[in-house]
Amino acid sequence: MNLALLTPARRNVLQRRIRVIVAITITWNVIEAAVALIAGGVASSAALVGFGLDSIVEVLSAAAIAWQFAAPDPEGREKTALRVIAISFFALAAYVSVDAALSLTGIREPEHSIAGIILAAVSLAVMPFLSLLERRTGRELGSASAIADSKQTLICSYLSAALLVGLLLNSLLGWAWADSVAALAIAFVAVREGIQAWRGDTCCTTPVSVLTGETSPDSCKDPCCDSK
DSSP: OOOTTSOHHHHHHHHHHHHHHHHHHHHHHHHHHHHHHHHHHHHTOHHHHHHHHHHHHHHHHHHHHHHHHTSSSGGGGHHHHHHHHHHHHHHHHHHHHHHHHHHHTTSSOOOOOHHHHHHHHHHHHHHHHHHHHHHHHHHHHTOHHHHHHHHHHHHHHHHHHHHHHHHHHHHHHOOTTHHHHHHHHHHHHHHHHHHHHHHTOOSOOSOOOTTTOOOOTTSOOSGGGGOO
16 A cells, blocks of 8 residues: 555554554443443343344454554554454344344344443444544545455444434334434445455545545445545
């Protein structure tokens, strides 16, 4: 990956920022997983347990980025990091699909959980911000793996929204199927992003010039690049 457009000082700043973002992401998701798994166990809620397992998947993805940027030459570890992120996308899609199918077929029913509603709401407020910050940093740095991890975080925020809507509709209207329908759409997106990460085909992987602030005209062909 060509990082010639970045000065060494700026590159170091961006790499440190990635490490900080990843550390915050890992810390948050460990807390989120613990709360979701405990609340899910108390309420016998498969949806909340699934959300907790998704947080563990996000920790795995973030840990891959932390491992990559802990090296003196992060670019040398990029392919392996992308593979780990891709697998985490596929694992997320598989679990969400199975969980949604169980709900839609009536094998299990989502339970009411005030703790789950609060957790999903807080996660929905935190995760998009972390995703945006990592995506912008990864774009300027030209890191495909950082951009892929930011997509993983964004998909987790979608899952938070689906969980929140599903729990609210179930609690208020008794619509137990609502979160499952949204989850299936998220699973589809996760598979697509997993394939792109496996191929190393992520958006905006050309470093931004420190002089012009521009990238190559062909470097941004994904909607995730619209937020600059």
